[in-house]
Amino acid sequence: MQPSGSEVHQRIARISAHLNPPNLQMAEGSVLERSNCRAKGGAPGFKVAILGAAGGIGQPLAMLMKMNPLVSVLHLYDVVNAPGVTADISHMDTGAVVRGFLGQSQLEAALTGMDLVIIPAGIPRKPGMTRDDLFKINAGIVRTLCEGIAKCCPNAIVNLISNPVNSTVPIAAEVFKKAGTYDPKKLLGVTSLDVVRANTFVAEVLGLDPREVDVPVVGGHAGVTILPLLSQVKPPCSFTQEETEYLTKRIQDGGTEVVEAKKGAGSATLSMAYAAVKFADACLKGLRGDAGVVACAFVASQVTELPFFASKVRLGRTGAEEVYQLGPLNEYERIGLEKAKQELAESIQKGVSFIRN
Numbered sequence: 391m392q393p394s395g396s397e398v399h400q401r402i403a404r405i406s407a408h409l410n411p412p413n414l415q416m417a418e419g420s421v422l423e424r425s426n427c428r429a430k431g432g433a434p435g436f437k438v439a440i441l442g443a444a445g446g447i448g449q450p451l452a453m454l455m456k457m458n459p460l461v462s463v464l465h466l467y468d469v470v471n472a473p474g475v476t477a478d479i480s481h482m483d484t485g486a487v488v489r490g491f492l493g494q495s496q497l498e499a500a501l502t503g504m505d506l507v508i509i510p511a512g513i514p515r516k517p518g519m520t521r522d523d524l525f526k527i528n529a530g531i532v533r534t535l536c537e538g539i540a541k542c543c544p545n546a547i548v549n550l551i552s553n554p555v556n557s558t559v560p561i562a563a564e565v566f567k568k569a570g571t572y573d574p575k576k577l578l579g580v581t582s583l584d585v586v587r588a589n590t591f592v593a594e595v596l597g598l599d600p601r602e603v604d605v606p607v608v609g610g611h612a613g614v615t616i617l618p619l620l621s622q623v624k625p626p627c628s629f630t631q632e633e634t635e636y637l638t639k640r641i642q643d644g645g646t647e648v649v650e651a652k653k654g655a656g657s658a659t660l661s662m663a664y665a666a667v668k669f670a671d672a673c674l675k676g677l678r679g680d681a682g683v684v685a686c687a688f689v690a691s692q693v694t695e696l697p698f699f700a701s702k703v704r705l706g707r708t709g710a711e712e713v714y715q716l717g718p719l720n721e722y723e724r725i726g727l728e729k730a731k732q733e734l735a736e737s738i739q740k741g742v743s744f745i746r747n
């Protein structure tokens with residue numbers, strides 16, 4: 391049946407209002423009226439913000455989070471290019487409503503009401519650099535963003551990706567303590583890329599499908615602090631000493647392998663976005679109340695004498711509700727643990743001092 395003349399007029403009016411919204415009163419700070427125009431709000435799901443959403447990790451991470459059915463609202467914040475990335479992602483025909491936020495003046499609007507905040511903001515390594523070489527710039531970025539979180543969404547779960555994770559997590563903790571909002575269960579340093587790599591490399595050696603392999607990786611996220619527990623691989627298996635040394639080194643140097651291959655164009659972005667989404671999805675399932683959600687993360691910990699340590703945690707409605715012990719280690723892993731703890735202690739202290747002094 392042909393639409394009547396007045397129906398056609400109404401449809402055209404609707405479409406043109408959508409494409410050229412007439413001075414809509416938007417939430418203060420939101421830059422993308424078209425996306426807001428479509429926002430229904432109220433759909434079931436979680437509200438997620440990505441800080442650093444226009445970057446090498448941020449863009450594929452935003453795309454993958456837009457595909458996650460647990461997400462109802464997705465806020466994309468960056469100091470550059472947030473409007474373009476938001477316009478692009480917002481055309482995907484998935485459920486989440488996407489809104490873009492550009493620059494410091496819109497940080498509060500980006501954060502208000504969020505359940506989960508994922509932070510991949512900050513500079514990446516170039517060949518020859520350590521993750522610690524990023525401290526000078528990224529420490530200040532993380533401090534500013536965490537001050538915003540403390541003010542606007544103090545109950546949100548925070549997934550911190552920005553390097554050096556071994557120092558940025560203690561920085562975030564100190565910022566939250568200062569603001570009186572610190573909940574150790576809600577601050578998680580993202581180490582899932584180490585697990586993703588470990589699963590892949592171990593599967594290669596064993597001739598298995600990586601999806602069938604689970605390698606716990608503990609300690610931290612830099613060089614020798616990345617400690618794969620090959621004695622605890624599932625399915626149970628054994629390695630020669632040569633295989634153990636090869637795998638441990640390859641997992642510890644996985645980031646550097648990518649940095650060198652990219653020849654100055656940055657570090658891991660696509661595999662990181664994949665790993666970040668795997669971890670964020672686990673956090674959202676925990677928030678939803680799913681039972682038995684377990685993943686490795688760098689968290690406040692009593693597993694060793696250090697205040698922070700990466701190990702398996704159980705994710706629940708309030709964040710990392712249980713931090714698991716390391717389990718039995720072999721001699722090679724015990725030596726690795728001592729080395730990891732030495733370096734970790736310094737990196738943690740550096741982060742704490744950055745805020746306290």
Ligand SMILES: NC(=O)c1ccc[n+]([C@@H]2O[C@H](COP(=O)([O-])OP(=O)(O)OC[C@H]3O[C@@H](n4cnc5c(N)ncnc54)[C@H](O)[C@@H]3O)[C@@H](O)[C@H]2O)c1
Nearest residue numbers: 442444445446447469510511512513514551552553583662
């Ligand atoms: N935890 C991990 O396993 C892991 C893995 C890979 C990379 N990383 C780290 O993630 C970070 C980002 O890497 P990348 O490759 O996406 O870098 P990138 O340079 O491509 O992107 C970083 C983004 O952060 C933005 N940004 C800078 N300052 C900001 C601020 N104050 N507020 C909001 N956004 C800001 C930039 O504009 C840019 O869009 C680096 O520090 C990198 O070392 C961590």
Ligand SMILES: O=C(O)C[C@H](O)C(=O)O
Nearest residue numbers: 515553644645646657658
């Ligand atoms: O290696 C880097 O600098 C980025 C990241 O930490 C990684 O492990 O890929």
